[in-house]
Amino acid sequence: MNKRVFFKKIFAILLISNFIKIKKITAKEKVTKSKEEWKKILTVEQYEVLRNEGTERAYTSALNDEKREGNYYCAGCNNKLFSSKMKYDSGTGWPSFFETYPDAFETSTDHKLVYPRTEYHCSKCDGHHGHVFDDGPKPTGKRYCNNGLVLKFVPEKIS
Secondary structure (H helix, E strand, C coil): CCHHHHHHHHHHHHHHHHHHHHHHHHCCCCCCCCHHHHHHHCCHHHHHHHHHCCCCCCCCCHHHHCCCCEEEEECCCCCEEEEHHHEECCCCCCCEECCCCCCCEEEEEECCCCCCEEEEEECCCCCEEEEEECCCCCCCCCEEEECHHHEEEEECCCC
16 A cells, blocks of 8 residues: 555544544533522422423413414423424313424333323433323324423524
């Protein structure tokens, strides 16, 4: 192998390794806080839902009737979760969405009731938001049943 080929290979390896490092740096950073830090930035009710996997009472969220264009963010870390275009009235008493922004949530199985349910948590702060069901509208057939008090709605233009 001559020097020119050798240096081209080394350059390619360095270029690829730098791209991989850049990709890792720009990946979604996890937000971690102590119980005390969470309690300082969340209301008692928000803390109960986000950190203790509680549930707000049905029909109590002002976001049930929110009809403006905009985005819904996690109240714990401002991660963008849903757009108003993903929202629909499920009649359940909680803000419901048929789709999420990519990588907004991670899921796990909840066995707190008699039957297993799929719960979802914010991918950035691990805050509990609600449960996802397979009884939603087309095109996804999903119903992300979200606790409204752990959402922050921001009216804004959606592209």
